[in-house]
Amino acid sequence: MKKLKGAIIALILTAALAGCGGTTPAAATTTTAATAATEVTTTMATTTTTAATTTAPPETTTEATTTTVISYSPIVREEIDPEKPIIALTFDDGPTDLTPQILDILEEKQVVASFFLIGDNINDDTAQYVIREFEQGHEVDNHSKTHSQMPEMTFDEIAAEIQYTSDKVEELIGIPTPFFRPPYIATNDVMYEAIDIPFITGYLPNDYMDTVDVEQRIENVKKSAKDGLVILLHDFSGNVMTVEALPTIIDNLKAEGYQFVTVSELFEVKGKTPEEGKAYTIVL
Numbered sequence: 001m002k003k004l005k006g007a008i009i010a011l012i013l014t015a016a017l018a019g020c021g022g023t024t025p026a027a028a029t030t031t032t033a034a035t036a037a038t039e040v041t042t043t044m045a046t047t048t049t050t051a052a053t054t055t056a057p058p059e060t061t062t063e064a065t066t067t068t069v070i071s072y073s074p075i076v077r078e079e080i081d082p083e084k085p086i087i088a089l090t091f092d093d094g095p096t097d098l099t100p101q102i103l104d105i106l107e108e109k110q111v112v113a114s115f116f117l118i119g120d121n122i123n124d125d126t127a128q129y130v131i132r133e134f135e136q137g138h139e140v141d142n143h144s145k146t147h148s149q150m151p152e153m154t155f156d157e158i159a160a161e162i163q164y165t166s167d168k169v170e171e172l173i174g175i176p177t178p179f180f181r182p183p184y185i186a187t188n189d190v191m192y193e194a195i196d197i198p199f200i201t202g203y204l205p206n207d208y209m210d211t212v213d214v215e216q217r218i219e220n221v222k223k224s225a226k227d228g229l230v231i232l233l234h235d236f237s238g239n240v241m242t243v244e245a246l247p248t249i250i251d252n253l254k255a256e257g258y259q260f261v262t263v264s265e266l267f268e269v270k271g272k273t274p275e276e277g278k279a280y281t282i283v284l
Helices: 002-019 026-055 100-108 128-136 157-173 187-194 214-224 240-255 265-272
Strands: 086-094 114-115 139-142 229-234
Touching: 002 265, 086 100, 100 128, 100 240, 114 157, 128 139, 128 157, 139 265, 157 187, 157 229, 214 229, 229 240, 229 265
Parallel strands: 086 114, 086 229, 114 139
Antiparallel strands: none
């Protein structure tokens, strides 16, 4: 049967060549037949492969996912001497793209601070800054959810603003916010009733104003510094003049003998317990 099929194929090829006016030497016929067989074999192999691919279950590919976890070393400080003056640097309105620059300076100077965060600014991009603040020994505090005029809000709206930010912070660092700074330093009786953590205000060197340049910011802090003072600075996006002023602000305060503490440490060192219904700029 195989011989018969081979003969038929040879005759068909010979006839085809003859119809085209060509010659059919034996060698040519053999080569053409071999070529045709190769093509058939190739086609069959392809078909078989396709069939196998069609009927076989799909392969499962497992991709390795690498998660990079960054940890930060805490600020290294000497033990606080209660006989020497202490001061608390604080920053409002973060976390933003400016926050890492502030943190870099604090790390370089080995100084701690307290950050009063806006809840709506805490997102997937900025969460790492909150974690870094905590891991490096800074304090993470509350500056409301939306930074709105809170005296215009109801009791429930005020409470929700604080709870939202505290919850966001706790999700990241495991503890709620211990202190609150009212937006615009605006307060009323309803706020004191609705918010159950102590209020902090602070000395404001007007670093939120574009008209106050780097040298003025430095001078404003230097001339107002005193033992137990809370200094209110800002790390909102674009406030680059405070970034530029901060190294000199710190150097000047160190030269005057000040020790840098968080807001919580300020109360601890001074042996004070925050009172309800009061906002603190200085702790003595």
